[in-house]
Amino acid sequence: MKIISSPKEMKEFSASMKAEGKKIALVPTMGALHNGHLSLIDIARQNADIVVVSIFVNPTQFGPNEDYDKYPRQLQADAEKCEEHNADVIFAPTPDEIYLKDASTFVNEEQISQHLCGKSRPKHFRGVTTVVTILFNIVKPDVAVFGEKDAQQVSIIERMVRDLFMDVQIIRAPIIREESGLALSSRNKYMTKMEQDGATRIRKALLAGKELVDTGVTNLDRIKALVIHKVTDAKTRVIYVEVVDAKTSLPISELNIGKSRISIAVWYGETRLIDNIII
């Protein structure tokens, strides 16, 4: 497995693979890899000849008071995991290699990103779409794998790829969880064991919402109210609970059974967590 940091070298590597007719898959991550990320690498492996995992804590997707500085960075441990999962390349550039000092161009999706996490993290998705475009331009993947843990993010990426006629196929990967139900996240590291136990109420609340729908309830306010009630304890601050279209992540006014999603974001103590469930 190669570790490449220079965008120029990454471009040259991709060009040489393409010249040999190889299909390239990209798995974009911010590192601190866990089994959720590794499942994406496995899916990429099944869909391409060459698997590139990018590891880049992207400054432009963090707000001024967010956790950019304290975000976990552990390239050595990540490299071992990538190797075990048969990745071919880790692309791990520095911020200076990705963003020139006077860079002034951004990619902005302007509809889906207005909702859900876009409301409380105003420039977050602009940072995501910009860095994903840059990564696509450097790595030139035929396919890219994104997790449904960040369902709104993958909806926005799909919209961007469609709107800008990008030649890359987007694959959605299912959410990987702890046995407790807690969705795996690099940010789970911020929580104590007790908080991680408490945060399992997020999954339980989503399941309660789904069960309500399974009993025949379709009123969106009732579904949301139940989820908010179930998720709330002394450590929970609900950022949003919304019922959205499962594919586009846009708000809906009527439930479409099997094609809708409950999306949730909370502060659990000092940690911002998101999760979702198809209903």
Ligand code: AMP
């Ligand atoms: P991140 O490193 O948090 O930017 O995530 C990189 C990719 O891994 C994104 O496509 C995420 O949606 C995906 N991912 C993160 N956590 C999970 C999980 N628990 N299950 C599946 N995919 C995940």
